[in-house]
Amino acid sequence: MPKPKLGLYWAASCGGCEIAVLDTELKVLEIADFFDIVFWPCAMDFKYDDVRALADGEITLTLFNGAIRSSENYEMAKLLRAKSTVLCAFGSCAADGCIPGLANFTSLEAITRYVYDDSPSTVNPEHVRPQPVWDVPEGTLRLPQLWNTVRTLTQVVDVDYVIPGCPPQPDQIKAVVDAVVDILKNGKPLPPKGTVLGANPRACCEECPRKRDVKKIRAFVRPHELIPDPEICLLEQGLICMGPATRGGCGAKCVKAGVPCRGCYGPPTGVHDQGAKMASAIGGVIDSTDPEEIERIIAGIPDLVGTFYRFSLPGSTLRRRQV
Amino acid sequence: MSFEPNLVGFLCNWCSYTGADLAGTARVKYPPNLKVIRVMCSGRVDPNFILDALARGADGVLVCGCHPGDCHYVEGNYKCQRRLPITRMLVGEMGIDPRRVRLEWVSASEGVRFGEVVSEFTEEIRSLGPLALQEWAFDPAAADAQLAHQGGEHA
Numbered sequence: 113m114p115k116p117k118l119g120l121y122w123a124a125s126c127g128g129c130e131i132a133v134l135d136t137e138l139k140v141l142e143i144a145d146f147f148d149i150v151f152w153p154c155a156m157d158f159k160y161d162d163v164r165a166l167a168d169g170e171i172t173l174t175l176f177n178g179a180i181r182s183s184e185n186y187e188m189a190k191l192l193r194a195k196s197t198v199l200c201a202f203g204s205c206a207a208d209g210c211i212p213g214l215a216n217f218t219s220l221e222a223i224t225r226y227v228y229d230d231s232p233s234t235v236n237p238e239h240v241r242p243q244p245v246w247d248v249p250e251g252t253l254r255l256p257q258l259w260n261t262v263r264t265l266t267q268v269v270d271v272d273y274v275i276p277g278c279p280p281q282p283d284q285i286k287a288v289v290d291a292v293v294d295i296l297k298n299g300k301p302l303p304p305k306g307t308v309l310g311a312n313p314r315a316c317c318e319e320c321p322r323k324r325d326v327k328k329i330r331a332f333v334r335p336h337e338l339i340p341d342p343e344i345c346l347l348e349q350g351l352i353c354m355g356p357a358t359r360g361g362c363g364a365k366c367v368k369a370g371v372p373c374r375g376c377y378g379p380p381t382g383v384h385d386q387g388a389k390m391a392s393a394i395g396g397v398i399d400s401t402d403p404e405e406i407e408r409i410i411a412g413i414p415d416l417v418g419t420f421y422r423f424s425l426p427g428s429t430l431r432r433r434q435v
Numbered sequence: 436m437s438f439e440p441n442l443v444g445f446l447c448n449w450c451s452y453t454g455a456d457l458a459g460t461a462r463v464k465y466p467p468n469l470k471v472i473r474v475m476c477s478g479r480v481d482p483n484f485i486l487d488a489l490a491r492g493a494d495g496v497l498v499c500g501c502h503p504g505d506c507h508y509v510e511g512n513y514k515c516q517r518r519l520p521i522t523r524m525l526v527g528e529m530g531i532d533p534r535r536v537r538l539e540w541v542s543a544s545e546g547v548r549f550g551e552v553v554s555e556f557t558e559e560i561r562s563l564g565p566l567a568l569q570e571w572a573f574d575p576a577a578a579d580a581q582l583a584h585q586g587g588e589h590a
C-alpha cells in the first residue's frame with residue numbers, strides 16, 4: 113500500500129502551530145514515517161508548483177493553519193482544498209481568525225498608513241507603498257494583496273474538521289495523529305464532517321480545578337492589580353477569565369498557572385460568539401440591580417472587545433468592526 | 436423611497452408580550468416595523484440573539500421584559516438588566532451605534548406604553564438610518580477577480 117500523503121501549510125499565522133507540530137517530539141518522526149509528506153513549506157523545501165502538479169484529492173490529509181488575509185492565502189486555501197481528500201483547519205487562526213483577525217478591528221487603509229508612514233521607526237517621505245503588480249525590464253513582478261477583512265478558512269472553502277487552539281496543545285495533536293493513523297490503517301470510518309478534533313465540546317471551566325461558589329463581584333480588576341487566591345475561580349475574584357466562553361481541551365493550562373484563560377480554544381460546542389457568551393457570564397457575576405452601578409462596573413472592564421474576541425473576531429457573529 | 440427600519444423585538448411571555456397583545460385588542464396605533472419574537476423571559480435573551488439579529492439585517496433590536504421585581508421567574512429580568520448594558524457596550528465598540536439595542540420594561544397592562552415604546556424606537560432608528568454592515572459576507576467573486584489580477588497564481 114502506498115503511504116497516505118500529508119500536507120501542512122501556513123497562511124496568515126505566526127508559525128506557532130508549526131512549532132506545536134514539532135513539539136510532539138518523537139511523534140513527528142512517526143508522522144514522517146507513516147505519511148508521505150508532500151507539502152510543508154515551513155520545514156521542507158517545497159514549491160507551490162509541486163502542489164499544483166498533484167491530482168485532485170491526492171493529498172490524504174492537509175493540516176491548514178493560518179487565517180485567510182491575502183490573495184495568496186486565498187489561492188492556497190482553494191488549491192489545497194482541491195488537492196486534499198480531508199482538509200483540516202488546524203489552530204485558532206484557521207478556525208476562528210485568531211490574532212491576525214484582530215485586523216478586523218480596523219481597516220486595511222489604517223494598517224497600511226501606520227506601517228508605511230506613521231509608525232515611529234518609519235521614514236518614508238515619498239509615501240512608498242507596495243505595488244501588487246509591477247513591470248520591470250525582466251518581466252512582471254507580483255506581490256500578494258492584503259484584504260480589508262480577515263476570514264477564517266471555513267468562510268472561504270469547505271472544511272472537513274477543525275482542530276482548535278493557539279496553538280493546539282501537543283498532547284492533543286498526538287491524540288489526533290493516533291486517531292488518524294488508526295482510521296487509515298484499520299479502515300475505520302471517519303468522524304462526521306465538521307467534527308472538532310483534539311478538544312472537548314464543553315467549556316474550559318469544566319476542566320478548571322478552581323472552586324466556584326456563586327460569589328458576586330462589584331468591580332473588575334486587571335491581573336497586575338491582584339494576587340489571585342490559588343483556589344477560587346478567577347472570574348469570581350474580578351479577573352476577566354474567558355473560561356466560560358472557551359472550549360476545553362488544553363486542560364485549563366493558564367488558569368492552573370494563575371492566569372485567566374484568554375480564550376484561545378475558541379467557543380465551545382453550541383456557542384457561536386465568545387463575546388456574547390462572556391456578556392452572559394459576566395452578567396451572572398455582577399452583584400447589583402442598580403442600572404447606574406451596573407454601568408460603572410462594566411465600564412471597568414479593560415478593553416472589552418479586545419479581550420472577548422482576542423482569538424475569534426473573524427469567526428464571531430459580527431465578524432468585523434464597522435469603521 | 437423612505438427608509439423603513441427593520442426591527443426585531445424579544446418580548447417576554449408573561450408581561451411584555453401580553454402588553455403587546457393588549458395594544459392590539461385596545462387598537463393602539465403604532466408603526467408596523469417591529470417583528471416580535473416571544474421568549475419565555477427577558478432572561479432568556481442570549482446576547483448572541485441580539486448580535487445575530489443585527490448581523491442578519493435588523494436595524495435595531497428591542498428587548499422587553501417585566502418591570503424589576505415582577506419577573507415571573509423572579510430574577511430573569513435582573514439578569515437581562517446586567518447583560519444588556521454589556522451587550523450595548525460591545526455593540527458600540529464594534530462600531531455600531533448602541534442606540535440600536537434597547538431594553539424597556541413593559542407590563543401586561545401597559546398596552547399604550549408598548550405602542551409608545553415601539554413608535555419612539557422606530558423613529559430613533561429611522562433617524563439613525565439603515566445598518567449596513569461592511570463586508571460581513573465573504574464575496575468569492577471579488578476574491579477571484581483580485582486573484583486573476585495577480586496573474587492567477589502566486590510563486
Ligand code: SF4
Pocket residue numbers: 316317318320321322324344345346347348353354355356364367372373
Ligand atoms: S471562569 Fe476561569 S477560573 Fe473560573 S472556573 Fe472558569 S476557567 Fe476556572
Ligand code: SF4
Pocket residue numbers: 278316358359362363364365366367372373374375376377
Ligand atoms: S486556558 Fe484558555 S487561553 Fe490558556 S491554553 Fe487553555 S484555552 Fe488557551
Ligand code: FES
Pocket residue numbers: 447448449450451475476477478499500501505506507508509511512
Ligand atoms: S418573565 Fe418577564 S422578564 Fe422574566
